[in-house]
Amino acid sequence: MIKFLIKGLIRDKSRSRLPIIVVTIGVALTVLMHAYITGFMGDTVEMNAKFTNGHVKVMTSAYAENMSQLPNDLALLEAGKHLEELRRRYPDFEWTARIQFGGLVDVPDSIGETRSQGPAIGIGVDLLSANTGEPERLNLKKSLVKGNLPVRPGEILLSDAFATKLQVVPGDRITLIGSTMNGSMAMHNFVVSGTVSFGIELLDRGTLVADVEDVRLALDMPDAAGELLGYSAGGFYDDDHTLAMADDFNASYKDSDDAYAPVMKGLSQQGNMGMYVQMSKVWSAYISLVFVFAMSLVLWNAGLLGGLRRYGEIGIRLAMGEEKGHVYRTMIYESVFIGLAGSLTGTALGLFFAWLIQTYGIDISGMMKGASVMMPTTIRARITPMDFYLGFIPGLISTVTGTMLSGIGIYKRQTAMLFKELEA
Amino acid sequence: MEINTMITIRNLEKRFPVGKDEFIALRDINLVFGAGEFAGLIGPSGSGKTTLLNILGSLDVPSSGEAVVLGYSIGNLNAKQAAKLRKEKLGFIFQSYNLLAVHTVFENVEFPLLLLNIPKDERNRMVMDALEWVGLTGKVRSKPPQLSGGECQRVAIARAMVKKPSLVLADEPTANLDAANSHHILKTMETLNRELKTTFIFATHDDKVISYLRRKIFLLDGRVDKDEVISAR
Numbered sequence A: 001m002i003k004f005l006i007k008g009l010i011r012d013k014s015r016s017r018l019p020i021i022v023v024t025i026g027v028a029l030t031v032l033m034h035a036y037i038t039g040f041m042g043d044t045v046e047m048n049a050k051f052t053n054g055h056v057k058v059m060t061s062a063y064a065e066n067m068s069q070l071p072n073d074l075a076l077l078e079a080g081k082h083l084e085e086l087r088r089r090y091p092d093f094e095w096t097a098r099i100q101f102g103g104l105v106d107v108p109d110s111i112g113e114t115r116s117q118g119p120a121i122g123i124g125v126d127l128l129s130a131n132t133g134e135p136e137r138l139n140l141k142k143s144l145v146k147g148n149l150p151v152r153p154g155e156i157l158l159s160d161a162f163a164t165k166l167q168v169v170p171g172d173r174i175t176l177i178g179s180t181m182n183g184s185m186a187m188h189n190f191v192v193s194g195t196v197s198f199g200i201e202l203l204d205r206g207t208l209v210a211d212v213e214d215v216r217l218a219l220d221m222p223d224a225a226g227e228l229l230g231y232s233a234g235g236f237y238d239d240d241h242t243l244a245m246a247d248d249f250n251a252s253y254k255d256s257d258d259a260y261a262p263v264m265k266g267l268s269q270q271g272n273m274g275m276y277v278q279m280s281k282v283w284s285a286y287i288s289l290v291f292v293f294a295m296s297l298v299l300w301n302a303g304l305l306g307g308l309r310r311y312g313e314i315g316i317r318l319a320m321g322e323e324k325g326h327v328y329r330t331m332i333y334e335s336v337f338i339g340l341a342g343s344l345t346g347t348a349l350g351l352f353f354a355w356l357i358q359t360y361g362i363d364i365s366g367m368m369k370g371a372s373v374m375m376p377t378t379i380r381a382r383i384t385p386m387d388f389y390l391g392f393i394p395g396l397i398s399t400v401t402g403t404m405l406s407g408i409g410i411y412k413r414q415t416a417m418l419f420k421e422l423e424a
Numbered sequence B: 001m002e003i004n005t006m007i008t009i010r011n012l013e014k015r016f017p018v019g020k021d022e023f024i025a026l027r028d029i030n031l032v033f034g035a036g037e038f039a040g041l042i043g044p045s046g047s048g049k050t051t052l053l054n055i056l057g058s059l060d061v062p063s064s065g066e067a068v069v070l071g072y073s074i075g076n077l078n079a080k081q082a083a084k085l086r087k088e089k090l091g092f093i094f095q096s097y098n099l100l101a102v103h104t105v106f107e108n109v110e111f112p113l114l115l116l117n118i119p120k121d122e123r124n125r126m127v128m129d130a131l132e133w134v135g136l137t138g139k140v141r142s143k144p145p146q147l148s149g150g151e152c153q154r155v156a157i158a159r160a161m162v163k164k165p166s167l168v169l170a171d172e173p174t175a176n177l178d179a180a181n182s183h184h185i186l187k188t189m190e191t192l193n194r195e196l197k198t199t200f201i202f203a204t205h206d207d208k209v210i211s212y213l214r215r216k217i218f219l220l221d222g223r224v225d226k227d228e229v230i231s232a233r
């Protein structure tokens, strides 16, 4: 009997191959969609991570409390030693020192008089050391509008709009006027190596990007850093993992009431980012749910149609004396088989495409000239554990439910009508 | 009751609800069929032939009165018991063959035996016997779409006969066949009736079928109009 059913299942393409293909496509789309949404939502978070928050940030507890004011007088000392410790303890993260600072940019004319002036926000990042990943992280090369990236100490990048406002071109000298760690006035000269445009209003209004060593020199912050940022080597922010790491790190300092002791804060523990992360989780769940629901309807319908289409066959089997319960059960076994086969291949297929998009990305830089950073130039999917089982909800459950519901027709069906139906 | 009484129908009435009213499809039916009969329900369209066949086949139940088939009172069987009766004792032949299209001739004929859990060797023998009765041993591996209408109906006969049922119910079995094929399958059924002592009851208005019958029960508006037994043929 089982052999008979399997033969029927395999030979009847509209009973096996077609539904399996439908389920496969539906499941693959669900998985891919979820991975894509997760990737897309995650990218916004990643952008913020890259520019300001890191996946985690280590700073003094005093700095942490006033983070929005960029209080470099509360910066972490012995940054090199701390970086080393972080690299040793958490080798699955990439660690780098940054200094965010505010100041005034003064552009002198040929005799040293002020030609133009403007307030600026700067970041000191590691541009020049051997294995720094920072220029790539900030997408500097693609954001370059004029000139070059800094290649030697003393060079600086200006946002292009700011440079235009100050009437500065690459090669010009500017003076940064700021305050040192100790609160006294600092003045330092830079040569503009190039201008950049990030496509982010906030950054393009007046931003400086300089090598962190130059900033230390300018602001008299030897071996200090406002922030040590950590980036997961995997490239994606993982809230749970990161917060666990932060707890682990902070535990080593929990007895210290030193305001200059380091604290580690995950991205979601910094300012509004917590809300963002939460929101992206909610949205990803919400959109996935809608998609799962839609696919469920489709697959359920396919299950229903499959049942209806087999009315004739089932009628014959009932007339031959097969019990209704038996017919019903075999239909459900078949749908479990179809749902499983489709879900497995669909999940594999969806994961494969998601992996492709995760690894290679879809390059949309052509569509967004001028290299914006906030809108990533490559869309990347992101595979999460959920993608391994999410597809089974529409794939297996809906297919089987659809069959169950259509199968109720078997019970409702009057055997008295069999002859008439079979005559048709 | 005689030992070879197959079917006893007493005061049978069948009513169908039609809107708020009832339509009486069969009324006052009293018939007895013995084992080995080759009988036909004959009558114009709408006279109640299929309705009566349905009841005898345990696919429907009488509204009142009684139909006892092989000792089972059809009105008192539950779905399971009715399925068991069909599975073990009854064979059906339909106007439109109703074969399973993706299964081979062999598998179509084998199906009733699978329901009966008959072991494989015996099953193979029985299927081949049945195909021999209908002259289709050469088409064992063919599938219904590759067969002619006459061949399909012969497969259907083999399927109905393979388990050697006590009773075969055939509703307009020749309606889709030409004259030559009709005679062919009728001769086959006549032979099986004679050799296996299987009772056949037809529903038909086809003269070709009628000419083979040894008992003609004429239905008119749900009543038995005439019940003729042809003694010798």
Ligand SMILES: Nc1ncnc2c1ncn2[C@@H]1O[C@H](COP(=O)(O)OP(=O)(O)OP(=O)(O)O)[C@@H](O)[C@H]1O
Residues within 6 Å of the ligand: B016, B017, B018, B023, B025, B043, B044, B045, B046, B047, B048, B049, B050, B051, B052, B203, B205
């Ligand atoms: N389920 C039903 N509901 C209502 N009326 C029905 C039902 N089944 C049959 N009838 C009616 O009962 C009558 C007898 O129907 P039946 O199918 O038995 O006729 P028949 O003799 O087989 O006709 P035909 O030669 O056209 O097949 C018809 O008038 C039909 O409309």
Ligand SMILES: [Mg+2]
Residues within 6 Å of the ligand: B049, B050, B051, B171, B203
């Ligand atoms: Mg009829």
